[in-house]
Amino acid sequence: MDSIGSIARRGRRAGGSKVDQAYFALKRAIVSGSLAPETSIDKNEWCATFDVSRLSITTAINRLAFEGLVLVEPQRGSYVARIHLEDVRQWMLMRRALEIEVVAACAADMSERAIEALGQNLAYQKAAISSGDLEGFHEFDTRFHRQMTEGRNLARLGEVLDPIRTHLERVRRTLLPEPGRPEGTFREHEAIYHAIAAREPARAKHEMANHLDRVSRELQAFVAKHPGFFDE
Structure with a gap:
């Protein structure tokens, strides 16, 4: 199973905007199981990894939420959805x-x-x-x-x-x-x-x-x- 770091590096190599890179890296981490169900998504960590704003990471997470891979709750934050x-x-x-x-x-x-x-x-x-x-x-x-x-x-x-x-x-x-x-x-x-x-x-x-x-x-x-x- 890929590490988060290797997935992030692959996401950066994929090109596109930084939001796209973060989106594809997060998606790969979830699909591959590197981010297991119920795992909290640390926005600060991903902001630092891709050198982007919290708004950019939030945009990527919202795309994943629309696909049913992430859940966003007011008191809990963002976390990986169950299957x-x-x-x-x-x-x-x-x-x-x-x-x-x-x-x-x-x-x-x-x-x-x-x-x-x-x-x-x-x-x-x-x-x-x-x-x-x-x-x-x-x-x-x-x-x-x-x-x-x-x-x-x-x-x-x-x-x-x-x-x-x-x-x-x-x-x-x-x-x-x-x-x-x-x-x-x-x-x-x-x-x-x-x-x-x-x-x-x-x-x-x-x-x-x-x-x-x-x-x-x-x-x-x-x-x-x-x-x-x-x-x-």
């Missing part, structure tokens, strides 16, 4: 329905070049796990799923899936450090890849369902251990 569990369940349901159909379409007639690119992505995932690079693994994991819609020229489905994946980002980042999760995810990705390469749509759908259902099971186990992270 709404019912929203997560619905996003997961939508993602499951769509990605199962996407992977079947890929197994039916994805190009050999696109399949080869999926295999290359798996090699990068394996290297990231071996080196303990969770951030790198997460990026290749996200890219692996996006490559299916792109490789099969399913742009409209990609337009629907991308915001769903963004909504689920906090959950995925929260679960990723759990022991054994990257390795398990990699094995499931391998199974999906082999089903696509073998041109077996039914098998591909089964492997994708297994992959996404495991995320749901792990979420429930995590909620039981960390109820303070979530609201119903």
Whole structure:
């Protein structure tokens, strides 16, 4: 999990106005789990980090509040919002329905070049796990799923899936450090890849369902251990 300092540095490198930099850095800190639910946001700290006024930081926080990532209360100040569990369940349901159909379409007639690119992505995932690079693994994991819609020229489905994946980002980042999760995810990705390469749509759908259902099971186990992270 990234430190606040490294997230802030990345935000500054992203360019744009200082308000934008602060906004994207704060958002990344929340989504990545570096700022956990219920964590107070120290405006003075972020003002110093980005060398901006309190008004600028307040503007960034208000944008995050509009997106539901931050809560602002008169007597309490600004703090990271909990994750709404019912929203997560619905996003997961939508993602499951769509990605199962996407992977079947890929197994039916994805190009050999696109399949080869999926295999290359798996090699990068394996290297990231071996080196303990969770951030790198997460990026290749996200890219692996996006490559299916792109490789099969399913742009409209990609337009629907991308915001769903963004909504689920906090959950995925929260679960990723759990022991054994990257390795398990990699094995499931391998199974999906082999089903696509073998041109077996039914098998591909089964492997994708297994992959996404495991995320749901792990979420429930995590909620039981960390109820303070979530609201119903």
